[in-house]
Amino acid sequence: MSSTVPKRLWLLGCGNMAGAMLERWIASGAVAADMVDIVNRHDRDVPGGVRQARRFPDGPPPDLVMLGMKPQQLDEIVAIHGAAIGKAPVLVSILAGVEEATLAERLPGPAIVRAMPNLPVALGKGVVVLHAKAAPQSARDSVAALMAPLGLVEWTDDEAMYGAMGTLEGCGPAFLFRFIDALSTAGEALGIPADQAARLALATVDGAAAMAAASDASPATLADRVASPGGSTRQGLNVLDRDDALVKLLTETLAAAERRGREMAEEAKR
Numbered sequence: 001m002s003s004t005v006p007k008r009l010w011l012l013g014c015g016n017m018a019g020a021m022l023e024r025w026i027a028s029g030a031v032a033a034d035m036v037d038i039v040n041r042h043d044r045d046v047p048g049g050v051r052q053a054r055r056f057p058d059g060p061p062p063d064l065v066m067l068g069m070k071p072q073q074l075d076e077i078v079a080i081h082g083a084a085i086g087k088a089p090v091l092v093s094i095l096a097g098v099e100e101a102t103l104a105e106r107l108p109g110p111a112i113v114r115a116m117p118n119l120p121v122a123l124g125k126g127v128v129v130l131h132a133k134a135a136p137q138s139a140r141d142s143v144a145a146l147m148a149p150l151g152l153v154e155w156t157d158d159e160a161m162y163g164a165m166g167t168l169e170g171c172g173p174a175f176l177f178r179f180i181d182a183l184s185t186a187g188e189a190l191g192i193p194a195d196q197a198a199r200l201a202l203a204t205v206d207g208a209a210a211m212a213a214a215s216d217a218s219p220a221t222l223a224d225r226v227a228s229p230g231g232s233t234r235q236g237l238n239v240l241d242r243d244d245a246l247v248k249l250l251t252e253t254l255a256a257a258e259r260r261g262r263e264m265a266e267e268a269k270r
Contacts, residue, residue, distance in 0.1 A: 004138075005030055005145045006063035006090065010056055011038045012077060013069030014046060017094060020122035021066075021150060023047060028124065028149035037062070039081065055080075061087035064142070065110065067103075071095040071268055078106045086110065090139045092146075096166070097264025099159060100133055111139035114159075116166030118173050121150035127169040130155050131162035163265070167258040175253060180205050 009031060011018055022038075025031035026047050033049030037056055046052055065088040069077060074095065078085075085091065091110035093103055094117060103112050113132040120126040128147045132140055140155075147153045156162050180201050187197035212219050227233040240246040 004142045006142055007032070007035055008062040008064075009036045010062045010065045010085075010088065011036065012065065012067050012081060012085070013073075014038045014040055014044055014052075015068060017117060017119065017121075018066065018068030019044065019046070020119055020126075021068075021094075021117060022050070024122055024124055024150055025146070026050075030146065030149045056084045061089070064088065064090040064092060064146070066092040066094065066115075068094050071098050071264060074098060074102075074106060074268065082107060090135075090142060092143055095268075096170070097163075097261050098268040099265050100131070102265075102268050104134070111135035113139060113143045114162060115143070115147065116162065116170045117147075117150060118169050120173060124149055124151055126151035128153050129162060129165045129169060131157070131159055133157070133159070163261050164258055167254055167261060171254070171257045175250070176205070 011022065014022060022031075022036065026033050026036075033047050034051075036050045038044075038046060038050060038052045039054060039056055040052060041054075043052055051057075061084070065085050067074075067077070085107055086109035088110050091103065091107060091112050092115050093112065094115050095103075096116070098114075100112050100114055103114075111132070111134070113130055113135050116129040118126050118128075121128065128150050130140075130143060130147065130153060132143075135143075144153055144155075154165065156165060183205070184194075184197045184201035187201060188194050192200070212222060215222060217225070223237060227237050
């Protein structure tokens with residue numbers, strides 16, 4: 001394990017996403033449970049050995065603080081915990097829409113890194129997009145090392161691009177879950193029993209994703225390899241490809257999600 005991985009962590013908020021990250025860190029051995037303190041409004045189920053309270057402990061600051069509460073709680077959190085957080089060397093924020101400048105204004109002191117994970121981080125198969133403008137390289141290396149057990153880690157120096165990348169990978173699992181459900185429902189329309197259609201759809205997407213990840217060929221090329229000329233797969237692809245129907249649908253889907261992200265960024269500045 002890299003020596004740059006932070007050992008002592010404070011987590012402010014530990015909902016679904018932060019909880020998934022924490023579980024994976026502990027399961028992978030990257031972080032020891034007894035080196036983690038969490039502040040929550042109400043107690044949640046957390047890994048054994050992790051301390052949970054309403055305020056952070058007195059004493060030396062941690063190596064890293066991560067903000068994982070709701071973005072609209074930022075001002076309240078600053079008022080209650082800002083002094084304690086300000087003593088930490090590194091601050092990681094997974095708050096959607098809250099820009100680095102807003103964080104630096106509210107919480108001066110720590111080096112700031114924004115992180116946008118997705119839920120498969122719980123399995124070590126997630127994606128984490130990172131952005132930092134003013135953080136020194138040592139802080140960037142430390143955060144990257146912490147995120148490595150969660151899956152693919154990608155950096156961008158462009159905060160606008162960070163929002164776009166976060167939209168794709170952060171919202172993407174929900175859109176894929178919806179696709180799996182739709183594929184299952186479409187199977188039912190062919191007469192397949194609901195439980196079998198659900199299993200077939202899930203296993204098909206799982207296997208196809210693993211194949212795409214292991215192949216040197218692009219997904220577009222793989223699709224064409226599956227589709228024999230004049231065959232049944234080609235007929236189905238013709239529906240998806242007609243007038244770029246699938247591309248247009250997903251472009252509209254991502255655009256709507258990214259637009260809401262920009263709106264939240266503006267709201268956080270007020």
